[in-house]
Amino acid sequence: MRRVAIIGAGRIGASIAKLLHNSGDYTICIADQSRHVLDSANLAKTISKSELTVTDVDALLLYIKDCEAVISACGYDVNPLIAEAAAKAGISYFDLTEDIATTQRIKQIAGQAVPGQIFVPQCGLAPGFIGILGFHMAQQFDQLDHLKLRVGALPEFPTNNLMYNLTWSTQGLINEYCNPCHAIRAGQYVELTPLEGLETFSLDGVSYEAFNTSGGLGTLYETLQGNVSDLTYKTIRYKGHQYLMNFLINDLKLGEQRELLKQIFEKALAVTRQDVVLILVTATGIIDGKFMQITDSRKVYHGDVEGEHWGAIQKTTASSLCTLLDLYFEKKLPERGYIKQEQVCFDDFMANRFSQCYKTEQQHRS
Structure with missing residues (x-):
């Protein structure tokens, strides 16, 4: 079982948690600053749920230190804090940001990566x-x-x-x-x-x-x-x-x-x-x-x-990130540092169990 932390229990964070948990291959701990958000996320009892203030750097680092990867499902403005904590903990980092400046900051933080540790921003639909x-x-x-x-x-x-x-x-x-x-x-x-x-x-x-x-x-x-x-x-x-x-x-x-x-x-x-x-x-x-x-x-x-x-944007965003996380643990992504989405093999992505929504719906090629 792969232990993964998710920061942010809103609609997308909760969706990612459910997909990973129900696959049977992941142990999930999910945190949010709001107890109400955690309680209303309708998560399985076996998923660990915690209140956490992301700006409390020491608490964040303590929360993720025993995990193999951390996923940010928060607003883009706190993503660098989570990425910096991941760098210190020596674990890999994934997020959903579309913000250009945030992505550049993640790239800088990825320069600290150790072998086997990757930083993958923009893991949703577009970018993604x-x-x-x-x-x-x-x-x-x-x-x-x-x-x-x-x-x-x-x-x-x-x-x-x-x-x-x-x-x-x-x-x-x-x-x-x-x-x-x-x-x-x-x-x-x-x-x-x-x-x-x-x-x-x-x-x-x-x-x-x-x-x-x-x-x-x-x-x-x-x-x-x-x-x-x-x-x-x-x-x-x-x-x-x-x-x-x-x-x-x-x-x-x-x-x-x-x-x-x-x-x-x-x-x-x-x-x-x-x-x-x-x-x-x-x-x-x-x-x-x-x-x-x-x-x-x-x-x-x-x-x-x-x-x-689930809404279509909910399905596509959550499934895309879960696919990339799976590919990381399957060693089908580069093994160190900052990863661009275009470095992901399309055939590997489409063959993954989490990406089915992209190919079972209406599709045309010409």
């Missing part, structure tokens, strides 16, 4: 699985021209003018809409403005739009620089969403008052567990002397998991 899939597709080309990564977590039944409901972290959503976006244009690294680059497309008879957002590309722009002409990441939404978000964030300048924007979203937009995740990757370039295009599209729907109803 989308980088693994995108890099896998890029490797199929002799010369890569364009690589377009598009991901969206959408309500299955939108009812408001924004055509949107909250499905995950509000703060993470705001960061996506407000922070600079990495990209490669004409072979050169560039920063793009969020909410720009609007495009429209149809998938299975439904019309969507996509636009620049921050963080989802992960480190892929670093890895592919010099090997691709154009690389972009955009978030998928129903048509009309970008216009209203641009009005709120830029015209009304609520992007300069993020805490107020967070309050507005959480007051006006209901949370839904009836969501669908869309994944669309398109690559063009030269294969065997011919100019070719390959497209991979996937849909993951909400549904029953572990005897509960």
Whole structure:
């Protein structure tokens, strides 16, 4: 049995705990600063639950010291504290952050790694699985021209003018809409403005739009620089969403008052567990002397998991991290230091027991 600590017992942290525990191969201890959150997580009695203040560095280190790995399911702002504790304890570290500055800090901390100890940030959907899939597709080309990564977590039944409901972290959503976006244009690294680059497309008879957002590309722009002409990441939404978000964030300048924007979203937009995740990757370039295009599209729907109803973003995020943790213990990841998502073998990822939601749902390849 592998002993793993999870810090953060919210929806995603609890989901990770349930998947790992029910596999029969992990002993789980989970901590949160809130006893109410721990009690409402509906976790098995055999999972150890503790109250913990992450900013209490000594208590955090004591909590994780007998584990083989620690998972941060907390807000990105405390991830460096958890990674530093992991470094001191000599155990491996995994998180779900999309925040660029936090990821760079984790990379610095990973410089302290000892043999067998790895630091793997960005283990969710985007960044996360989308980088693994995108890099896998890029490797199929002799010369890569364009690589377009598009991901969206959408309500299955939108009812408001924004055509949107909250499905995950509000703060993470705001960061996506407000922070600079990495990209490669004409072979050169560039920063793009969020909410720009609007495009429209149809998938299975439904019309969507996509636009620049921050963080989802992960480190892929670093890895592919010099090997691709154009690389972009955009978030998928129903048509009309970008216009209203641009009005709120830029015209009304609520992007300069993020805490107020967070309050507005959480007051006006209901949370839904009836969501669908869309994944669309398109690559063009030269294969065997011919100019070719390959497209991979996937849909993951909400549904029953572990005897509960889970949202699609809940399923994809939790299962992606659990897959990477499994691959680490199976010695299918690099064995020391900072690990990028694109260093994960796509075939190993898809063959793992935890990744089934990515391949049993609707999928098209052309």
